[in-house]
Amino acid sequence: MGVKGLQLFMSRCCPEACVTVNLREMARQHVTKSQQGSTTTANSPPTLVVDGMACLCHWYSCKDWVCGGQWREYLDVLKSWVEAFTSAGIRLVFFFDGVVKEQKRQEWVKRRRRVNGEVSKIFRHIKAYGEQPGRNLFCIPSGLATFTPFALRSLGQEVFCSVQEADYEIASYARQHGCMGILGQDSDFIIYDSAPYLSVEKLRIDSLNTVLYDRQRLCRTIGLAVTQLPLLACLLGNDVVSEERMRHIRNDAMATYRINNPVPPFDAPQGQTVLAVSHLVSSLWARKEEDPEFIPQTLNLSAPHRELLKMGICSYLLPQQEALQQCDNSTLMSAPAFEKHVSPEILKACREKHVAAEGFMVYGVVCDGVIQCSNTLEDEEDAELLPQALVYKPCRQHIYGLLLLHGQDGSSVDLPAIREWFVYPGNPLKEPDMVHPLPTSLPCDQPNLDLLWFGNGPEVAALRLTYFLSIFDCQEFSELYGAIDDSLLAALCLVTYIALQTLSQEDLDAYLSQAVCLRLKSPLELQQIKLPFVSSRAVQLGSLYVRGLSHLLGANSASGCPLPSTALMPWHSFDGRLFHSKYLLAHSGTEKTVLLDSDSSSLSLFLCLREKLTETCGKRGRVLQSRPIAPEQRHKTTPGPSYRERHTGQPPSSGENWRERGETTGGHRHGGEWRERGEARGGRSGDDNRERLWGRGGHRGEWMRGGQHFHHHPHSYPNFHDGGPQNTRARGRSYHNRGRYQLAPRWSQPPPSGT
Structure with missing residues (x-):
């Protein structure tokens, strides 16, 4: 990220430009300066603009x-981090990347491929040693960038999602609002003529000390004006102008520099390169005949390279800056991709929700016609598990259909296609997968999107829920709305959708049991869970679930938000360490009572959810099978046999190898096999048992959240955890205190309006 080698040059060759500062003192000085200058910000608290993407790896300090x-521990970390600034009187404004501009796509792909190599090393380490690798191979959990903005908003923070490059919007906001600084880790913030750039990497949260990279001192050292920094950045290489494109310019500059400076001031090659290019830039603009508003004609550039250089320089120019006025960054804002398929009101709402970090996926689909998903922890050597991009592809197609196909007559003429840049094993990322929308499986016509998004009344609320559930082929679960927590309803939809793939009963039991047990766990208890070893397969299944939560979020946004977005957050239905422990227990044949922490209320709820899942799968011709896998504490790294072959001695069953099932990396298959499975409708089974478990008054008493209804069992938890039996006391109500567990199901009542 940023300018190649510039920050390293400053730290090694220009240490006077790297100033240690205290943010408390900096804030006091900022207030004093604002009051003396009678600026418009005099009465507002000192504001720090935070590059959220650059902070993710620093925020996620959890052990696993x-x-x-x-996720719950992570939420506590964020809360403590925010409180450290607010206690010092500093207001925080967060920005997150909302788009990847096409001029930076090549750099995005290059980084994704590099991370793919690191992910492969992670799985080789896990299979060799049965443990998590060290911090040198650290990879942030899947979905962290998706859910962190929601977490910060839940903490009362102001959060924005960019519609242009995030660093450009950060610098623009900081300059426009007279902010005290920009907190991030991107040397591009040295180039922007904006607020001071402060390092999050050097930040000590206890003292609020960090390093300020002073662009004025840098300019004095290298002999340039601040307005000349954008050209320097592009000649050195950045995300827009690649290092290779300007190599010949740097070589010429180095040759001239060495002739004029036989004894260079710096031994480091990078220091010499920065000084050589700086001297070149200074000499070009020192010539009278060169117009400073244009790229100097004396630069040895082809026409395409000159245009690229101009684009790179323009990317650094903020609104109302004088230099290079022929650059108009507003032209970088492209017209909506599918404006003829949606109303102006929908376009406006998409943008507003996106900017406020309140929506997910819909802006990329409707306004850009493109979505992307970064690397996920997936084992490229495991041919049994389908990559998450392919697992959720049918779901995305129905989301696209809900957004774009309303009012269509079913013809394929002028049918829009979404460009998907999804990272998964086997995808070379040379071009996007072109994915077409699909209508929902409901017999009625596609709904009017304006009605779903802006309509009122119980009928509209019921329609929103119906279309949300139909995206996951779980329409029957509408009867559970109001009977169980929204977060559990969402988890059940997700696990059922996954169950319609090829996972075993043990996998699904692990998913469901951890979602049920998580309600009663404190963050401290979750941290104290001990894992005897780490299973590579469970690692991939954990990432699969979290990626599924993001698809729930996208489906919820597309269907008009029938569920509150907070119900779809991972801290309400998933904890990686808890899931891992449940996975190991489920595959070891542990009794369900022990799997549910010997708590009768949790066991009752688990069995009810499990029965509902099994029944729904049966209607679609999917019979769940037990297929326990006994993981070993040490795995061989020799490639070849699949996980199932290594641990059971059996070859993969038909349909286990997703590559052999016909899934392609080019995205030409659209989940046909899943849809064909969904057409099979089995008869209703287990009606009597379902009525016994789900009927009014069935296990109502055991569902109540009061401590008197939690029955303790003498079973102790196996040695996957420390401390013996788990404490099954009630630990307060869930996130929205709606008392769901005190109510019998209300099948006949429509969902309430106003959701």
């Missing part, structure tokens, strides 16, 4: 990261 994320 390969298991899918310790």
Whole structure:
């Protein structure tokens, strides 16, 4: 990220430009300066603009990261981090990347491929040693960038999602609002003529000390004006102008520099390169004949390279800056991709929700016609598990259909296609997968999107829920709305959708049991869970679930938000370490009572959810099978046999190898096999048992959240955890205190309006 080698040059060759500062004192000085200057910000608290993406790896300090994320602990970390600034009187404004501009796509792909290599090393380490690798191979949990903005908003923070490059919007906001600084880790913030750039990497949260990279001192050292920094940055290489494109310019500059400076001031090659290019830039603009508003004609550039250089320089120019006025960054804002398929009101709402970090996926689909998903912890050597991009592809197609196909007559003429840049094993990322929308499986016509998004009344609320559930082929679960927590309803939809793939009963039991047990766990208890070893397969399943939560979020946004977004957050239905422990227990044949922490209320709820899942799968011709896998504490790294072959001695059953099932990396298959499975409708089974478990008054008493209804069993938890039996006391109500567990199901009542 940023300018190649510039920050390293400053730290090694220009240490006077790297100033240690205290943010408390900096804030006091900022207030004093504002009051003396009678600026418009005099009455507002000193504001720090935070590059959220650059902070993710620093925020996620939880011990376990390969298991899918310790989300409740992470939420506590964020809360403490925010409180450290607010206690010092500093207001925080967060920005997150909302788009990847096409001029930076090549750099995005290059980074994704590099991370793919690191992910492969992670799985080789897990299979060799049965443990999480060290911090040198740290990879943030899947979905962290998706859910962190929601977490910060839940903490009362102001959060924005960018519609242009995030660093450009950060610098623009900081300059426009007279902010005290920008907190991030990107040397591009040295180039922007904006607020001071402060390092999050050097930040000590206890003292609020960090390093300020002073662009004025840098300019004095290298002999340039601040307005000349954008050209320097592009000649050195950045995300827009690659290092290779300007190599010949740097070589010429180095040759001239060495002739004029036989004894260079710096031994480091990078220091010499920065000084050589700086001297070149200074000499070009020192010539009278060169117009400073244009790229100097004396630069040895082809026409395409000159245009690229101009684009790179323009990317650093903020609104109302004088230099290079022929650059108009507003032209970088492209017209909506599918404006003829949606109303102006929908376009406006998409953008507003996106900017406020309140939506997910819909802006990329409707306004850009493209979505992307970064690396996920997936084992490229495991041919049994389908990559998450392919697992959720049918779901995305129905989301696209809900957004774009309303009012269509069913013809394929002028049918829009979404460009998907999804990272998964076997995808070379040379071009996007072109994915077409699909209508929902409901017999009625596609709904009017304006009605779903802006309509009122119980009928509209019921319609929103129906279309949300139909995206996951779980329409029957509408009867559970109001009977169980929204977070559990969402988890059941997700696990059922996954169950319609090829996972075993043990996998699904692990998913469901951890979602049920999580309600009664404190963050401290979750941290104290001990894993005897780490299973590579469980690691991938954990990431699969969290990626599924993001698809729930996208489906919820597309269907008009029938569920509150907080119900779809991972800290309400998933903990990586807890899931991992449940996975190991489920595959070891542990009794369900022990799997549910010997708590009768949790066991009752688990069995009810499990029965509902099994019944729904049966209607679609999917018979769940027990297929326990006994993981070993040490795995061989020799490639070849699949996980199932290594641990059971059996070859993969038909349909286990997703590559052999016909899934392609080019995205030409659209989940046909899943849809064909969904057409099979089995008869209703287990009606009597279902009525016994789900009927009014069935296990109502055991569902109540009061401590008197939690029955303790003498079973102790196996040695996957420390401390013997788990404490099954009630620990307060869930996130929205709706008392769901005190109510019998209300099948006949429609969902309430106003959701």
